[in-house]
Structures are given as C-alpha cells and as structure tokens.
Amino acid sequence: MSAPRILLLGKDGQVGWELQRALAPLGELVALGRAGGTEPATGAPLVGDLADLEGLAATVPAVRPAAIVNAAAYTTVDQAEREPELAQRINADAVAVLAQAAARCGAWLVHYSTDYVFDGRGERPWREDDPTAPLSVYGHSKLAGEEAVRASGCRHLILRTQWVYGVRGGNFARTMLRLARERDVLRVVDDQWGAPTGADLIADVTAHALHRVLSAGGAADTFSGTYHLAAAGATTWCGYARYLVEQARQAAPDAGWRVQAIEPIPTAAYPTPARRPSNGRLDTTRLQTTFGLHLPPWQHGVARWVASVAPTLRCCAPTGTGH
Numbered sequence: 001m002s003a004p005r006i007l008l009l010g011k012d013g014q015v016g017w018e019l020q021r022a023l024a025p026l027g028e029l030v031a032l033g034r035a036g037g038t039e040p041a042t043g044a045p046l047v048g049d050l051a052d053l054e055g056l057a058a059t060v061p062a063v064r065p066a067a068i069v070n071a072a073a074y075t076t077v078d079q080a081e082r083e084p085e086l087a088q089r090i091n092a093d094a095v096a097v098l099a100q101a102a103a104r105c106g107a108w109l110v111h112y113s114t115d116y117v118f119d120g121r122g123e124r125p126w127r128e129d130d131p132t133a134p135l136s137v138y139g140h141s142k143l144a145g146e147e148a149v150r151a152s153g154c155r156h157l158i159l160r161t162q163w164v165y166g167v168r169g170g171n172f173a174r175t176m177l178r179l180a181r182e183r184d185v186l187r188v189v190d191d192q193w194g195a196p197t198g199a200d201l202i203a204d205v206t207a208h209a210l211h212r213v214l215s216a217g218g219a220a221d222t223f224s225g226t227y228h229l230a231a232a233g234a235t236t237w238c239g240y241a242r243y244l245v246e247q248a249r250q251a252a253p254d255a256g257w258r259v260q261a262i263e264p265i266p267t268a269a270y271p272t273p274a275r276r277p278s279n280g281r282l283d284t285t286r287l288q289t290t291f292g293l294h295l296p297p298w299q300h301g302v303a304r305w306v307a308s309v310a311p312t313l314r315c316c317a318p319t320g321t322g323h
C-alpha cells in the first residue's frame, strides 16, 4: 500500500512549522504556506491562502489527501476585534470549505481550536462537551470553524489547545523575554489561568493521533471528535512570565537583564480590545485516555524552549533603555 498523502496548511506558523517535522514520517507530506505550491505529481498549482475559498476548494481534490491538517489561522486576538470579517473568513469560512472538501473525498480533517471558545467562568478545567460562550471576535470565529467541521460530516480531530509558544513566530514568551531586557518592572495579569503549551508537543500529539486513526481501518470513525490538548498543570500569565524569566536568567545570565520585578495585576489593570477568559484550564482526560498519552507538566516544555532560545538571547542583548 502506498504511503498516505497528508495536506498541511499553515506550514510556516508556530504549530505548522513543528508539524512539518512531526508528520513527515507518516506519509507523503504536501505542505503549503500562504503562498501555495504545486502538486508534486502533476505540477498543478495549489492554493495555500485561506482567504481564497475557491482556490482552496479546488486544492483538496487536486491533492487527494488521506488527511488534511489545518494549522493556518487568524490568531491576532486584539486585532480581530477590528477585523471581524477577515477573522471569520479565515477561521470559519475557509474551514467550512476544507471540511466539505474533506467529506467529499473521504479525508480526515485535523483542525485546531482554542480555550477562548469558553467564557472562563469557574475554576474547573473545561471538558470538551461543556457549553461554549466566546468573549471575543477571535473566540467566536474559532467556534464557528469548529461548528463548520462538525456540520460537514467529515471525519475529524478538533484539537483545542492554548497559550502556544514555539521556535517560530511571535508569542507571549518572546514578548516577556524582550520586555525583561528593556524594562525594570513588568506588570502582568494574574487572574487568567491556562497552561503554556509547546508547538512541538502539539505537533507530536497530532502525529501520534493521526497515525492511530489512519491505521485503524474501519474502526477509525470512533476517534472522530473534539479533544483538549494542553500541557499539564495551570498557571497565570504572571506565573508564566516569572517562570520564563527565571529560567532565561539561569540559561543566559549575560543577556542584559534589566527587570527587577514582575508585578501581578488584575485583568482590569491591563485593558485590551478583546476580552479573555479568566479560567482557560482544559481537561485533557479524553485525549489522554483515547490515545494512550501522558501529557507533561507545562514547565518541562517551557524550560526546554528557553534553553533552545538562550543562545539568541546572549548574542542579541538589547543595549538601549527604551520603555
């Protein structure tokens, strides 16, 4: 039997970058960024821009994948409040196109969603079937994407994750390490809870789960559904920032650290255009029991990530005093 074809969209994002590595052993990977590419066998043009709905619809049958993994998304949470139509187009309309195309050609669709589909009430970790009630345009658009996948009837894995950091692209961790070298005091919200989750962990778990479903034959349908995927444990953005800076100071003591204090503040003291959930904790029991996984504590991945970026901190210590 020939190796299954996997169509990856969003190959240049934090998760997409790690997926290129993690999915490669599973089959023949056709990985597209926004600029698209060409079909390996025929040379036909392939569309990777999720805003091009027609092109996207034509790309899936041209590739004839066994699975589509969609890591492309509109992820700038505050900007989405000003661009709701674009967020909806990328995070929902394009996802609907992918899901319908997957249903037509019998492909699996792996799609990522977020803790921001919840309103953040209470303290109990959210389970997959808890009621959703997004607080932001981004959250609404991601929930609409989820609903489009379910409505299409395609076999799917919707993986809700959170607080992602990776070696590619911007993220909260990178911002904190920059600010800690520019400012004496950082003020960071201490009443929003979640688990920082590495793009590498997300990609590895995706590959593991996808391998299981692609090799399960007729029994695979039972895997189709929504799963929470986050590192174990929970902290606040402030707890996360403190851990990051502590680890980074140890890994790169000569990187020009300026910060003297990381002060905990309430959400109200850091106003943003988008509202964010206070409780974003995700209960990952379903994923762990279904796929026989054990997810590591969030500190493990963060410490590894800091070690990987430490050499760049040393060589790029900021020299200015800017605030």
Ligand SMILES: NC(=O)C1=CN([C@@H]2O[C@H](COP(=O)(O)OP(=O)(O)OC[C@H]3O[C@@H](n4cnc5c(N)ncnc54)[C@H](OP(=O)(O)O)[C@@H]3O)[C@@H](O)[C@H]2O)C=CC1
Residues within 6 Å of the ligand: 010, 011, 012, 013, 014, 015, 016, 033, 034, 048, 049, 050, 051, 070, 071, 072, 073, 074, 075, 090, 111, 112, 113, 114, 115, 142, 160, 161, 162, 163, 164, 165, 169
């Ligand atoms: N980042 C996070 O903290 C979290 C992310 N998620 C979800 O995980 C998934 C992966 O996120 P992550 O890797 O962190 O996100 P990134 O923002 O790192 O990557 C998203 C990718 O999508 C691309 N993209 C944006 N618009 C388009 C478009 N119109 N056509 C094609 N590509 C486009 C971006 O390209 P470009 O750089 O050119 O804009 C980027 O490469 C997403 O579904 C996201 O919603 C869930 C929870 C938390």
Ligand SMILES: Cc1cn([C@H]2C[C@H](O)[C@@H](COP(=O)(O)OP(=O)(O)O[C@H]3O[C@@H](C)C(=O)[C@@H](O)[C@H]3O)O2)c(=O)[nH]c1=O
Residues within 6 Å of the ligand: 075, 076, 077, 078, 113, 114, 115, 116, 161, 162, 163, 164, 171, 172, 175, 186, 187, 188, 189, 192, 237, 270, 272, 276
């Ligand atoms: C820079 C900064 C942020 N903050 C706060 C603002 C906000 O409440 C929190 C996180 O800010 P960010 O904007 O970096 O993170 P944000 O973009 O909200 O991160 C989210 O991204 C999307 C894609 C998701 O799906 C979520 O799971 C989550 O990861 O930290 C401070 O308190 N102090 C600071 O100096």
